[in-house]
Amino acid sequence: MATGEILLLVFVFVIAGFLGVELISKVPSQLHTPLMSGTNAISGITIVGAISATAVALQTDGMLSNICGFAAIVLATINVIGGYLVTDRMLGMFKKKGEDKK
Amino acid sequence: MATGEILLLVFVFVIAGFLGVELISKVPSQLHTPLMSGTNAISGITIVGAISATAVALQTDGMLSNICGFAAIVLATINVIGGYLVTDRMLGMFKKKGEDKK
């Protein structure tokens, strides 16, 4: 990885950080829990890293790294799938009220 | 420039774009003009490009490119210096009121 590329990745990191701060400015309190669980699902993005790390591991010897990678994928998937479904369920209940209203 | 680096620059561009949108969300109307002139000063950042383009031009033959570069620096500097000073003057007047208040 070239120095320039690394530095740009850090740049991306910094700017994404500011963006994250701006995105969550005024959230009504009843959305705090869904928001927490929704962003929690996003942190399961590590699944992408898990898949590529596992692929690299599979090309080398050593069962341990394969298993580690496999476990990483499983755990990240639980986080992703579970996270999105729970969030949706929670929000669905809010939604229902909204629809009752109309 | 490596493909990876270019792509990351585009990435930076996209994220900075979203950040720009978020930063200006609820601006009181009396700040519209100072905000316009303040960001206008920032667009003078092209001065950085102008300096490095001029430096490159100076290493090659051809007076025209040198002069173009020189003019680019002058114009960008006017934009920067003038822009910040005008904005500060405008805001200074708002400030004065604020201080009168206390």
Add this chain to the structure above:
Amino acid sequence: MNFENIRTVCTTVLYMVSSVLFIRGIKLLGKADTARKGNLMSSVGMLIAVVTVLFEKDVTKTVTKNGPINNAYVWGVAAIALGSIIGAIWAKKVEMTGMPQLVALFNGFGGLSSLLVALTQYMTAENINTFSAIALGLTVAIGAIAFTGSVVAWGKLSGKMFKKNVTIPAKNAINGLLAVVGLVGVAIYALSIAGAVDASVGTIGIIIVTAAYLILGFTMVVAIGGGDMPVIISLLNAFSGLAAAFAGLSISNSVLVVSGCLVGTSGLILTLIMCKAMNRTLYALLFSSFGATKKGAAGEQKEPKSMSVEDAYLILEAASSVVFIPGYGMAVAQAQHAVKELCDKLEANGAEVNFAIHPVAGRMPGHMNVLLAEANVPYEQLKTADEMNPQMSNTDVAIVIGANDVVNPSAINDESSPLYGMPIINAFEARTVFVLKRGKGTGFSGVENPLFTNDNTVMIYGDAKNTVAQLVSEFEE
């Protein structure tokens, strides 16, 4: 442009698309009427990212290089299928009141996954330079703390483990030491990659950081009270986002960096917002061991008046405006459906009924909203403190159901109270205040509540669900 170049362009563009979907998704999640759409959008982003990685060179290469079994698709699909099933079942089965602990658990898995990604990368030891070594070490650290911290939080919230607040002596010193030791481990590993020390020393570095931060997650969270867990979960959520971002830096993957960092900082802001709503500082929450000194407020105490359900019914029947103020006790008693019934009865009886929802009533943000939504209380009856307080003095009866701290008037008029400064619901201003609780238990903060001994307050002792159900049957008679 050759094939590899085209591949790089395509994958980066797809990662960009998925980053944009995450950005928009988080934005929309923050607004009530678009939240569900936002969640959907971010899940599409996730899908795109996962599909994209399947076309990365490292992954496709395994097909030709390894046999039919040992290729990344077989392993990947198996792992994803397994994870999906577990995740989906848990998500479907959980009760609404079990949400916070489930979120905590998922979050722990995310952290553990980042930790494992880093360890896998460490073991295969490919593409590692000094910079990625530092990123890898930090991924281990943050992933580990997010993992054990979340597991402890889950244990506390579900009441399964670590329920009692362990007081660790010299907690801050120990935690500080663990943090520093772990970072030394990271430094050792980075030095080994830079070639300054031997590779086997580097291994020790990795072991040190893993162990130190696993322990740190435990010691940090175990000493914090169960009621503060939502804030801690939000903080740990930010951590697991950051872990993903560092993993991204270490394997040089842009979508991990962007979305991890988005989660990291937005989680941090959310944490601060929550702290503010509870009148806490994050610093105090993490570093001071409160809770111990708080309880002994007291002074001479009046005895609160109490009333039977029958008498309370007579007052309620005559009331033309009623406000429910639910709190943690309603969640404990699972009384929300009964409350909805009572609400219907009162409305049938001609009274105007509202709910005054305090932002930190219960044990997670929006706890009351979720429960009452489950019981089908319409949205427009749920009022905020700001909306209800001005009307409180025109209210005939305020029914406090298992709430305590959020209606404690000493937050307004007693500067020495630990609650002082927290916005509350001014139940004490109502003409009559019913307080439904089981006994003399204090609230989460452990502070005495002078409301209970006010002249216009009557206690109705008993489990909230029973009491409310009895009131409902009085109306039916």
Add this chain to the structure above:
Amino acid sequence: MNFENIRTVCTTVLYMVSSVLFIRGIKLLGKADTARKGNLMSSVGMLIAVVTVLFEKDVTKTVTKNGPINNAYVWGVAAIALGSIIGAIWAKKVEMTGMPQLVALFNGFGGLSSLLVALTQYMTAENINTFSAIALGLTVAIGAIAFTGSVVAWGKLSGKMFKKNVTIPAKNAINGLLAVVGLVGVAIYALSIAGAVDASVGTIGIIIVTAAYLILGFTMVVAIGGGDMPVIISLLNAFSGLAAAFAGLSISNSVLVVSGCLVGTSGLILTLIMCKAMNRTLYALLFSSFGATKKGAAGEQKEPKSMSVEDAYLILEAASSVVFIPGYGMAVAQAQHAVKELCDKLEANGAEVNFAIHPVAGRMPGHMNVLLAEANVPYEQLKTADEMNPQMSNTDVAIVIGANDVVNPSAINDESSPLYGMPIINAFEARTVFVLKRGKGTGFSGVENPLFTNDNTVMIYGDAKNTVAQLVSEFEE
């Protein structure tokens, strides 16, 4: 790590710092009490960026490679000194009312500078690949449109040039054609860099795009009314930011990309916010040629009542609450200082005096605020429409000073009016309304104002400054 690597790390980190300062700066600029600090912060960011570029390899190399005269520092310092002097003088000398056109002019310079950067890079033809060629071409296009557009806007606002709205037949078709032709030029140039066509053909491409977009900037803006210029300037400001961002992509400079893009998108959002305040759509503003059909509203017309200054004084003297509603005419007449004097007299006389400021009164956003600030009217006397309208019916006298559209009641009650839907200041609800204007001139929109013929309205004809000065001297007698 070798020297070049260290240099790259240092410059990138410094660019990062300056980007962060820009981000924080823009954020703070958007809040009244931190705006000045924000501006300062962003200027520090600019300073850091400029100093940093002086240490870039391309720049330092010129010292060893070229002679003592022909090195980049001599040229750079000379150019910066010249530009600073010009910029500082202009900024110091400008009158408050001349601000909008000066901002337009500066913006034009920024656009031209980006255009020249791209052309310089084109001429030196170093480090250009297909991607940077496209970025270069787009920089030329956007820089050119920002330049000529801003110059036209400056001319219109300062009244020096292009004052009359030129109606270009088939305007949209011509502009569309120019835009497409220019893009074809970009494509040709990119193809020449990719090697598909000859380099000399590439030159033609650059000439095409430069010419097409210089003309496009002109034709686009010249057809738009002077009153819409603030919105157009904001749009062109966004363009010049984008030009800088594309220049950054083409020379691969991160700080240009970040800050240019920030300016681009925040400018775009600001443009939309402004449009909304004026009840316009950006689309209509750019593509439809309104203004022509609007004027002939009419119907039979009552004659407005008018009054002498002396009589008006008698009414004012008796008033206990007075609201000033300033508009464009106050700016034209430079009446703000006189207005402040009158305000003082009225207050000395025991009246409560307020200013109702409409967001788009005048010809630039916040125009009235700036002018009245200049005249030392205290901040808290400047009320928004939302604040004042509810109190309007309890106001004895509303003094409309050179405002017209912003007090036009047909915006509320006449669906056929082009102003319909724009929020206005409800001057018509005051007990008595004074309207100070020179004659029967309509406002910016060209729409008749039924307020003037209301029973409670009296006109006081004459230049606003004179009229107000006369009222002041009546008070002095």
